[in-house]
Amino acid sequence: MKDFDYLGAGEVYLDAACQSLRPRPVVEALEQYYYRHNSCGERVKYLWGVKTDELVEGTRKKILKLLKLSARDYFVSFTLNTTYGINLLLNSLGGFSSADAGASKGSGSGRLGAASAGGSGFGGAGFEVRKLVTSEIEHNSPFLATMARAERLGVPRVVLKRAEDGALLMEDTDFAGAVVVVNCAANFDGRRLVNLKEVVKRVHKDGGIVIIDAAQAMAHYHEMLEKTEADAICFSAHKMYASSLGVMVVRRDLIPRLSLCFVGGGMVDDVFEDRYVLSAVGNKDHAHTIFEAGLQAWGEIISLGAAIGWLNGRTKEDKCRLEACTRELDEFLRGKSRVRMVGAEANPTMSFYVEGVDSHLLGAALGKEGIMARTGYFCAHYYLDKVLGMPPLMRFSLSYATREEDIERVKKALAKI
Numbered sequence: 001m002k003d004f005d006y007l008g009a010g011e012v013y014l015d016a017a018c019q020s021l022r023p024r025p026v027v028e029a030l031e032q033y034y035y036r037h038n039s040c041g042e043r044v045k046y047l048w049g050v051k052t053d054e055l056v057e058g059t060r061k062k063i064l065k066l067l068k069l070s071a072r073d074y075f076v077s078f079t080l081n082t083t084y085g086i087n088l089l090l091n092s093l094g095g096f097s098s099a100d101a102g103a104s105k106g107s108g109s110g111r112l113g114a115a116s117a118g119g120s121g122f123g124g125a126g127f128e129v130r131k132l133v134t135s136e137i138e139h140n141s142p143f144l145a146t147m148a149r150a151e152r153l154g155v156p157r158v159v160l161k162r163a164e165d166g167a168l169l170m171e172d173t174d175f176a177g178a179v180v181v182v183n184c185a186a187n188f189d190g191r192r193l194v195n196l197k198e199v200v201k202r203v204h205k206d207g208g209i210v211i212i213d214a215a216q217a218m219a220h221y222h223e224m225l226e227k228t229e230a231d232a233i234c235f236s237a238h239k240m241y242a243s244s245l246g247v248m249v250v251r252r253d254l255i256p257r258l259s260l261c262f263v264g265g266g267m268v269d270d271v272f273e274d275r276y277v278l279s280a281v282g283n284k285d286h287a288h289t290i291f292e293a294g295l296q297a298w299g300e301i302i303s304l305g306a307a308i309g310w311l312n313g314r315t316k317e318d319k320c321r322l323e324a325c326t327r328e329l330d331e332f333l334r335g336k337s338r339v340r341m342v343g344a345e346a347n348p349t350m351s352f353y354v355e356g357v358d359s360h361l362l363g364a365a366l367g368k369e370g371i372m373a374r375t376g377y378f379c380a381h382y383y384l385d386k387v388l389g390m391p392p393l394m395r396f397s398l399s400y401a402t403r404e405e406d407i408e409r410v411k412k413a414l415a416k417i
């Protein structure tokens with residue numbers, strides 16, 4: 001494809017689950033920002049800043065539009081990556097003590113709904129976290145973050161099982177006071193949270209909160225999240241053809257349940273010697289600022305807007321090519337008697353090992369043939385190593401940048417090795 005024409009003929013990039021290759025329009029949007037209107041967002045009155053504001057706001061709108069979510073119900077904040085977003089949310093939930101309440105009276109810190117934090121209008125009952133819930137197939141990002149938060153709060157953590165089709169097995173779990181963090185698509189075989197709607201409904205009915213890790217869903221399965229009622233969605237722009245950036249899409253009615261983690265520039269409307277007025281509390285259009293302490297990655301945010309435009313422009317032909325490449329490689333691998341695949345279905349993200357072959361050596365040998373693919377446990381150690389008891393694996397993750405000839409090259413190289 002012309003948007004990836006910088007890729008050499010002998011270079012086969014199959015590591016899109018980590019970071020997609022960036023199509024030219026995304027890189028050009030980043031260049032435009034640096035060359036044409038390099039300026040700080042949301043603070044600057046000169047023309048470059050006006051342009052930056054317009055494009056940054058445009059990206060927030062495009063994200064909500066892509067997910068068919070209303071700005072009345074959700075807001076969009078930017079962070080470093082999925083991991084950062086999940087940690088930020090978890091650390092903003094629960095942990096209220098009388099000391100917090102006292103601090104918020106004097107300093108304007110603490111609970112976001114507290115009147116002293118700006119006379120909000122947001123309310124502010126907080127949220128008492130009684131347990132953390134995650135699933136067995138998670139990336140270390142939510143897996144470790146839920147572990148650390150549960151430890152810190154002194155509450156239990158439950159690891160639920162997932163069916164082979166990716167459904168979360170909730171059984172008789174009580175989600176009262178629970179913060180549930182689960183992925184929408186796994187990073188080793190792409191299995192999806194097929195009962196996403198049911199999960200959100202059930203957790204809400206019990207009085208819990210749902211955070212969706214959509215890191216692997218946004219490039220090819222964002223439809224799954226359309227009109228979701230989840231409390232928050234975290235994802236990484238760098239896995240959806242955009243620059244390195246984290247995104248949090250958060251329900252507005254979560255705000256009164258949050259306490260403030262970080263505070264700094266760009267978050268306040270007024271400051272006194274010992275108190276401040278949060279913009280998020282005083283102005284609903286500034287809700288996103290509660291997670292955006294300090295300067296943001298303006299160019300990267302703008303290029304995410306370009307990436308969403310580019311994704312929306314994918315043709316039937318592009319989708320068919322990705323599907324055909326996936327099917328071809330999946331069938332080739334499943335047809336080999338010594339290959340053991342993870343998961344039962346073909347997916348652009350596929351993991352396997354070859355009996356009697358060290359995956360790391362295989363990865364290095366493929367690397368010498370120009371094939372870039374990952375080996376190991378892909379930060380899903382618990383499930384792949386402890387639950388499945390598999391040796392380190394090889395992962396191919398395909399994308400719209402994958403060409404038919406890449407698959408032929410991989411097949412030939414594997415046969416040769």
Ligand SMILES: Cc1ncc(COP(=O)(O)O)c(C=O)c1O
Pocket residue numbers: 017018081082083084139141142183185186187213215216236
């Ligand atoms: C399912 C899933 N969740 C979370 C992450 C963490 O993403 P990041 O490293 O961008 O924070 C990844 C990264 O591969 C992932 O695949």
